[in-house]
Amino acid sequence: MSAPRRITFPHMGDYWVPLKRIAQLSGADVVVPPRITRHTIDIGARYSPEFVCVPFKYTLGSFIESLEAGANVVCQVCGGCRFSYYAEVQEAILHDLGYEFEFLSFQGGGNILEVMLEFQRKAAPHTPVPKIAKAFFDAFRMAEAIDEVQGRIRRDLAFEVETGSLRRVETEFLRQLDATTTPRQVTELRQETMRRLDEVAVDRPERPLRVAVVGELYVVMEPYSNSRIENELARNGVEVHRPLDLTTLIRHSVGHRKHIREMIRGADPYVTRHIGAEGTESVARTLAAIRDGYDGVVHLKPFGCMPEVNAMAAMQRISREHTFPILFVSCDAQSAEAGLRTRVEAFADMLRIREAGVIDA
Ligand code: SF4
Numbered sequence: 001m002s003a004p005r006r007i008t009f010p011h012m013g014d015y016w017v018p019l020k021r022i023a024q025l026s027g028a029d030v031v032v033p034p035r036i037t038r039h040t041i042d043i044g045a046r047y048s049p050e051f052v053c054v055p056f057k058y059t060l061g062s063f064i065e066s067l068e069a070g071a072n073v074v075c076q077v078c079g080g081c082r083f084s085y086y087a088e089v090q091e092a093i094l095h096d097l098g099y100e101f102e103f104l105s106f107q108g109g110g111n112i113l114e115v116m117l118e119f120q121r122k123a124a125p126h127t128p129v130p131k132i133a134k135a136f137f138d139a140f141r142m143a144e145a146i147d148e149v150q151g152r153i154r155r156d157l158a159f160e161v162e163t164g165s166l167r168r169v170e171t172e173f174l175r176q177l178d179a180t181t182t183p184r185q186v187t188e189l190r191q192e193t194m195r196r197l198d199e200v201a202v203d204r205p206e207r208p209l210r211v212a213v214v215g216e217l218y219v220v221m222e223p224y225s226n227s228r229i230e231n232e233l234a235r236n237g238v239e240v241h242r243p244l245d246l247t248t249l250i251r252h253s254v255g256h257r258k259h260i261r262e263m264i265r266g267a268d269p270y271v272t273r274h275i276g277a278e279g280t281e282s283v284a285r286t287l288a289a290i291r292d293g294y295d296g297v298v299h300l301k302p303f304g305c306m307p308e309v310n311a312m313a314a315m316q317r318i319s320r321e322h323t324f325p326i327l328f329v330s331c332d333a334q335s336a337e338a339g340l341r342t343r344v345e346a347f348a349d350m351l352r353i354r355e356a357g358v359i360d361a
Pocket of ligand 1 (some may be wrong): 054055056081082083130216217218277278302304305306307308
């Protein structure tokens with residue numbers, strides 16, 4: 001008798017909640033991947049080619065942890081850059097390590113609707129398309145709720161009167177979100193959570209420092225991989241905004257070409273052709289941050305990421321020509337939190353001095 005199917009996917013931020021909802025459609029048991037820790041990246045890096053980009057290492061480590069926890073079906077979504085080839089390489093590495101499992105990769109061409117149909121074909125062939133579409137829609141609603149709640153927390157974290165009060169609301173929200181069974185419950189929970197966040201006491205200065213975090217999607221959305229830089233910025237009194245989250249990623253995937261054209265227009269004249277993955281977007285979002293009166297930008301670049309290396313060159317020029325502060329952070333398997341803390345402190349101090357009119361960037 002063959003073993004029951006137990007499906008898993010890579011861990012990224014708190015998006016395991018909607019991803020679990022989709023995985024359940026396959027009819028298999030879901031193995032929720034453990035949170036990313038030092039162990040995840042250590043084992044991911046140990047079995048990855050040395051110069052591969054760091055999201056490859058994190059997701060490989062995440063797969064190994066789930067396989068060790070009993071998963072035997074692994075899902076990976078690919079696309080955008082050389083990540084398109086990563087599924088095959090990761091599958092080969094995991095087989096070489098002796099794991100027995102089925103590997104399902106979804107190319108999707110950057111479009112969520114194509115990923116959905118591919119998911120039906122490969123993971124849930126007996127589930128009718130309308131039921132799959134409904135589950136994807138429900139999962140999208142959950143991602144929207146996470147992004148709205150966490151967007152608010154990001155904005156207010158630096159100014160909460162009682163340390164930990166916002167995170168307590170968030171923890172309870174995530175626990176309840178996982179237990180919801182209908183879109184209506186998700187909407188009600190989202191509204192209730194936003195009300196609770198409104199009630200948390202915050203002491204916001206009249207003109208707080210505002211910073212936008214841009215960069216490659218994995219290191220932007222998985223806090224462990226960026227040494228929880230948003231918390232560090234908040235600890236230094238900075239209001240944080242993040243234009244890239246799962247909701248916007250999914251929305252843009254539906255009109256992918258149009259979105260790329262818009263980003264190229266937004267990045268002009270510093271980038272005139274798409275430079276892959278989120279590279280063009282990092283440049284366009286930096287120019288938008290200048291227009292919108294932000295005090296600075298934090299750019300998160302995974303070690304080994306060509307699109308973001310290209311973006312960085314353009315952003316350095318922008319920083320010079322607009323005298324606009326940008327903190328460039330390279331995230332790799334060895335990133336040290338202590339070093340980053342010092343850099344964030346210095347960056348926030350510099351923004352404060354600049355705001356006071358003492359220096360230019
Ligand atoms: S965008 Fe960069 S870091 Fe992300 S998968 Fe592609 S090459 Fe790797």
